[in-house]
Amino acid sequence: MDNTQLFRLIGTISRQATSEVNRSASVYGLDNNLFLYLIRIVEQDGISQVALANQIKVDKTTLSRALTKLTTAQLIVKRTNPKNKKFKQLYATAKGQTYYNKVYQMEQDYIEAVLKPLQPNEKAMLGQLLTKISPSE
Amino acid sequence: MDNTQLFRLIGTISRQATSEVNRSASVYGLDNNLFLYLIRIVEQDGISQVALANQIKVDKTTLSRALTKLTTAQLIVKRTNPKNKKFKQLYATAKGQTYYNKVYQMEQDYIEAVLKPLQPNEKAMLGQLLTKISPSE
DNA sequence: CCTTTATAGTTGTATGTTCAACTATATTAT
DNA sequence: ATAATATAGTTGAACATACAACTATAAAGG
Numbered sequence: 001m002d003n004t005q006l007f008r009l010i011g012t013i014s015r016q017a018t019s020e021v022n023r024s025a026s027v028y029g030l031d032n033n034l035f036l037y038l039i040r041i042v043e044q045d046g047i048s049q050v051a052l053a054n055q056i057k058v059d060k061t062t063l064s065r066a067l068t069k070l071t072t073a074q075l076i077v078k079r080t081n082p083k084n085k086k087f088k089q090l091y092a093t094a095k096g097q098t099y100y101n102k103v104y105q106m107e108q109d110y111i112e113a114v115l116k117p118l119q120p121n122e123k124a125m126l127g128q129l130l131t132k133i134s135p136s137e
Numbered sequence: 138m139d140n141t142q143l144f145r146l147i148g149t150i151s152r153q154a155t156s157e158v159n160r161s162a163s164v165y166g167l168d169n170n171l172f173l174y175l176i177r178i179v180e181q182d183g184i185s186q187v188a189l190a191n192q193i194k195v196d197k198t199t200l201s202r203a204l205t206k207l208t209t210a211q212l213i214v215k216r217t218n219p220k221n222k223k224f225k226q227l228y229a230t231a232k233g234q235t236y237y238n239k240v241y242q243m244e245q246d247y248i249e250a251v252l253k254p255l256q257p258n259e260k261a262m263l264g265q266l267l268t269k270i271s272p273s274e
Numbered sequence: 275c276c277t278t279t280a281t282a283g284t285t286g287t288a289t290g291t292t293c294a295a296c297t298a299t300a301t302t303a304t
Numbered sequence: 305a306t307a308a309t310a311t312a313g314t315t316g317a318a319c320a321t322a323c324a325a326c327t328a329t330a331a332a333g334g
Contacts, residue, residue: 001264014151057152127138
């Protein structure tokens with residue numbers, strides 16, 4: 001396998017995973033990556049939009065509109081940081097926590113299925129290698 | 138790093154790569170993954186749409202419309218398989234080949250940059266591990 | 275055969291994505 | 305201090321995506 005095949009494989013694996021988890025999450029109305037945003041907000045309470053966008057490498061305008069959907073669904077709230085009014089901090093509601101539990105489990109089920117072919121030491125190695133090529137900022 | 142972090146990292150790396158290569162390819166009007174489809178068609182002359190969709194894990198209706206764009210731009214042609222009229226085979230035109238050279242080089246440049254942190258043996262290992270978790274069909 | 279079922283590809287439609295440009299706030303430089 | 309610059313977030317508009325449902329062709333079953 002050459003570098004090109006390797007690189008393209010990452011995209012294929014990712015598209016497959018994204019499609020499949022989104023289809024599962026659509027049961028809760030959390031497709032179009034809404035599940036992903038909710039998960040990150042629950043796990044990083046108070047994060048700002050741009051920080052979140054940079055972390056997961058999604059377009060900030062796409063994220064802005066997706067977060068409006070999560071807000072309308074009352075799964076999160078946007079609170080302007082009183083110390084610095086430029087920032088809106090994101091918090092999950094109680095309802096958001098409940099939905100988080102559902103989609104988190106879906107993600108875990110998918111992860112377990114997809115990583116099943118790997119031994120623990122192989123997973124450790126894969127994690128290290130991916131970390132080396134992960135976006136810096 | 139746990140399984141969850143590992144899995145999410147694949148998505149992050151892929152989103153970053155997709156965004157960046159698409160932005161580069163937009164110079165040639167080949168963003169929205171058009172560059173990706175063109176590359177695969179050139180490298181697998183005569184492939185059918187569903188076969189291509191399955192291979193790269195994209196929705197067949199999205200692919201159908203994207204290929205209409207490539208056809209309009211005269212980069213590919215769709216030819217009904219005379220042996221089996223259900224299939225439309227995809228072929229690059231001479232113009233498509235020329236554009237292929239451009240976007241292929243862009244992809245190569247990105248690949249070189251992103252895989253630079255890895256030693257040759259690490260790349261071999263990463264390729265093996267990704268192959269193990271790649272979608273079967 | 276010929277009816278049923280399966281597969282390839284397209285289209286309608288609702289919704290999502292993303293670029294450019296904008297507002298609002300904060301930071302930096304003179 | 306205040307003008308210039310930078311950053312966070314939103315919005316308009318053009319276009320892409322993906323589900324459901326469709327047509328067309330072929331394959332399988334009786």
